[in-house]
Amino acid sequence: MAGAGVSSPGASKTPLRSPSSALPLLGAERWEGRALSGSSPCPPTGQWLLASSAWREGPHSLHLLVTTGALGLVLGHPFDTVKVRLQTQNTYRGIVDCMVKTYRHESLLGFFKGMSFPIASIAVVNSVLFGVYSNTLLVLTATSHQERRAQPPSYTHVFIAGCTGGFLQAYCLAPFDLIKVRLQNQTEPRAQPGSPPPQYRGPVHCAASIFQEEGPRGLFRGAWALTLRDTPTLGIYFATYEWLCRQSTPDGQNPSSATVLVAGGFAGITSWVTATPLDVIKSRMQMAGLKQREYQGMLDCMVSSARQEGLGVFFRGLTINSARAFPVNAVTFLSYEYLLHSWG
Numbered sequence: 001m002a003g004a005g006v007s008s009p010g011a012s013k014t015p016l017r018s019p020s021s022a023l024p025l026l027g028a029e030r031w032e033g034r035a036l037s038g039s040s041p042c043p044p045t046g047q048w049l050l051a052s053s054a055w056r057e058g059p060h061s062l063h064l065l066v067t068t069g070a071l072g073l074v075l076g077h078p079f080d081t082v083k084v085r086l087q088t089q090n091t092y093r094g095i096v097d098c099m100v101k102t103y104r105h106e107s108l109l110g111f112f113k114g115m116s117f118p119i120a121s122i123a124v125v126n127s128v129l130f131g132v133y134s135n136t137l138l139v140l141t142a143t144s145h146q147e148r149r150a151q152p153p154s155y156t157h158v159f160i161a162g163c164t165g166g167f168l169q170a171y172c173l174a175p176f177d178l179i180k181v182r183l184q185n186q187t188e189p190r191a192q193p194g195s196p197p198p199q200y201r202g203p204v205h206c207a208a209s210i211f212q213e214e215g216p217r218g219l220f221r222g223a224w225a226l227t228l229r230d231t232p233t234l235g236i237y238f239a240t241y242e243w244l245c246r247q248s249t250p251d252g253q254n255p256s257s258a259t260v261l262v263a264g265g266f267a268g269i270t271s272w273v274t275a276t277p278l279d280v281i282k283s284r285m286q287m288a289g290l291k292q293r294e295y296q297g298m299l300d301c302m303v304s305s306a307r308q309e310g311l312g313v314f315f316r317g318l319t320i321n322s323a324r325a326f327p328v329n330a331v332t333f334l335s336y337e338y339l340l341h342s343w344g
C-alpha cells in the first residue's frame with residue numbers, strides 16, 4: 001500500500017526540535033539526518049532504498065510499514081475486488097449487482113479473494129516506494145528533514161520524488177498485483193462439493209501456473225500499464241497530501257489528526273481518479289493471459305475496449321475506488337503519523 005511514506009507534511013511546518021520530540025520521523029529521515037551530519041550530502045548508492053534503511057532502523061520502521069500497509073489493505077480489499085470485477089467482467093450491472101452476486105455465490109469470503117499476496121508483499125513494495133521517494137527528495141533538495149522544516153520542498157520536487165518512487169515500485173508490485181487480480185476474478189464458491197474447482201487453488205499455485213503456462217514474462221503481464229498508471233499518479237498522491245496538510249496547518253505546528261485524515265483521504269481519491277483509465281487497461285491486460293480476450297498490446301487494449309464498450313469503459317470502478325480510497329488512505333496516513341509519534 002502506498003501511503004505511508006511521505007517525509008511528514010507536518011514536518012515542514014514544525015520548528016526544529018529534538019528528534020525525540022519531533023512528531024513524524026521516518027526511518028529514512030533519521031538516516032538522512034545521519035548521512036547529512038557526516039561528510040556526504042547524498043546517500044551512499046548502496047543505501048539508496050528505504051528497504052535497507054528500514055531494516056537497519058530495526059523493528060520499528062519495519063512494523064510501521066507492515067502495519068499501516070496491511071491495515072489499509074484489509075479494509076479496502078472488498079472494495080478492490082468489486083472494482084476489479086467491474087473493470088474486467090461484463091456480467092455485472094453495477095456496484096450493487098456485483099456485491100449481491102458475489103455475496104450470494106461466494107459468501108463474504110468472496111470479497112477477500114487474492115488478499116494474501118498483497119499483504120505478504122506490502123513491506124517490500126512500501127519500502128521501495130517510500131525509500132525512493134524520501135531519498136529522491138534528499139537528492140533534489142539537498143536538505144535534511146530538519147532543514148526541510150524551515151525550507152519546505154517545492155511541490156515540483158515532491159511530485160518528481162513521488163513519480164520516481166512510483167516508477168520503481170511498479171516493477172516490484174507487478175507480479176503480486178497480477179496474482180491478486182487473477183484470484184479476485186475467480187467467481188467459483190469455495191469448497192463446494194461437486195462444483196468444478198477454480199483454476200487457481202491459491203496464490204502460490206496461481207504464480208506457478210502462470211509461470212508454467214505463460215512463461216516468466218507472463219508474471220509481468222500488464223507491468224507497463226501498471227508503471228504508466230503509478231508513475232504520475234504517485235507524484236500527484238504525495239503532492240496532494242503535502243499541499244492539503246500545508247494549507248490547513250498553521251506555521252510551526254504538526255497537522256492535526258483531522259487534517260491528516262482528510263488530506264490522506266483526498267490524496268488517495270485524487271490519485272485514484274487520475275489513475276482509473278490506466279487501471280482499467282492494466283487489469284484487462286493482466287486478465288488477457290487467460291485467453292478469454294487477447295490484446296496486441298496496451299494501445300490495442302485501449303482502442304478495442306473503447307470501441308466495444310464506449311469511452312465510459314475508462315471510468316469503470318471509479319466510484320467504488322474513490323469510496324475505497326478515502327478511508328484506506330486516511331487510515332494509512334493517520335496510522336503512519338500516529339505510529340511514528342508513539343515510537344518517535
Ligand SMILES: C[N+](C)(C)CCCC[C@H](N)C(=O)O
Pocket residue numbers: 001002003072229230233234237268271272275325328329
Ligand atoms: C497510484 N495509485 C493511484 C495507483 C495508488 C495510490 C494510492 C495507494 C494506496 N495505497 C491505495 O491502495 O489506495
